Amino acid sequence: MKKISFTEKTFNFFKNFQCNFYKKIVIFEEVSSTNTKAKELASNNEVEGTIVISKKQLEGRGRNNRVWQSPEGGLYLSIILRPTVNTKVTLIPLLGALSIVKTLDSMKLNSSIKWPNDVRIKNKKVSGVLIESESTGEKLEYIILGIGVNLKSDILDFPKEILNKTTSIENEIHNNTDYYEFLEELLMNINEYYIQFKNRKYEFILNQWRKNSDTIGKNVKIKTKDDEIFGEVLDIDSSGYLIIKTESGSIRTITSGDCQYLEEI
Numbered sequence: 001m002k003k004i005s006f007t008e009k010t011f012n013f014f015k016n017f018q019c020n021f022y023k024k025i026v027i028f029e030e031v032s033s034t035n036t037k038a039k040e041l042a043s044n045n046e047v048e049g050t051i052v053i054s055k056k057q058l059e060g061r062g063r064n065n066r067v068w069q070s071p072e073g074g075l076y077l078s079i080i081l082r083p084t085v086n087t088k089v090t091l092i093p094l095l096g097a098l099s100i101v102k103t104l105d106s107m108k109l110n111s112s113i114k115w116p117n118d119v120r121i122k123n124k125k126v127s128g129v130l131i132e133s134e135s136t137g138e139k140l141e142y143i144i145l146g147i148g149v150n151l152k153s154d155i156l157d158f159p160k161e162i163l164n165k166t167t168s169i170e171n172e173i174h175n176n177t178d179y180y181e182f183l184e185e186l187l188m189n190i191n192e193y194y195i196q197f198k199n200r201k202y203e204f205i206l207n208q209w210r211k212n213s214d215t216i217g218k219n220v221k222i223k224t225k226d227d228e229i230f231g232e233v234l235d236i237d238s239s240g241y242l243i244i245k246t247e248s249g250s251i252r253t254i255t256s257g258d259c260q261y262l263e264e265i
């Protein structure tokens with residue numbers, strides 16, 4: 001029997017997938033990085049709602065210039081967004097993480113978000129979000145929402161240094177998951193949260209994040225580009241930035257960085 005390729009299966013899935021937001025789908029058997037491709041397309045004026053999806057990535061990228069392991073079995077996609085307000089776009093990564101958590105919820109899988117947008121099951125990372133954007137002067141041209149999910153990935157394909165902090169969905173449920181059911185649910189959730197964003201329901205997004213994260217209240221070590229900060233997490237602010245009370249008692253707002261829970265070091 002002829003084996004159907006990923007491209008063909010994915011093409012068929014999108015033929016039957018009805019959600020007006022997604023305007024164009026670009027499918028790869030393999031690609032350097034779906035984010036890189038999406039950026040190229042966005043620079044060539046491709047519309048909001050364009051999806052780039054690949055069976056695997058050869059140079060998958062994570063936050064802070066890290067590699068995102070992208071073997072077959074994972075889900076790798078990037079979506080072009082062109083929000084018309086350029087305030088509050090720092091909430092877009094939160095919206096990505098929330099969409100993943102909600103998708104996992106629908107599979108009865110409990111997960112939580114570690115700031116800024118790592119999605120974890122039993123403290124092991126299962127998914128991540130990479131946001132890249134381009135502006136001309138004040139004008140935001142586009143945002144790429146890149147999402148990677150270790151869905152059916154065999155965790156033994158991952159380097160052993162990250163095995164104790166990484167998992168995949170199938171590794172957690174010890175059962176088969178349907179790639180396309182997951183994809184459908186995820187894309188619907190992204191669309192719904194993005195509608196909330198466009199309707200300026202920022203507090204809703206922030207509160208959902210607070211509810212689904214385990215970061216608030218934790219003692220943390222934050223590594224920024226040029227600093228290491230220790231403290232207790234008090235909250236996130238209206239931009240999604242982390243507010244911490246440092247060891248010396250001062251309050252600091254962290255806009256980006258790596259967050260580690262002290263209890264896990």
Ligand code: BTN
Nearest residue numbers: 033035061062063128129146148
């Ligand atoms: C992270 O947690 O460090 C973010 C990981 C984001 C990975 C996704 S996979 C699809 C898209 N293409 C990439 O190269 N990276 C993102």
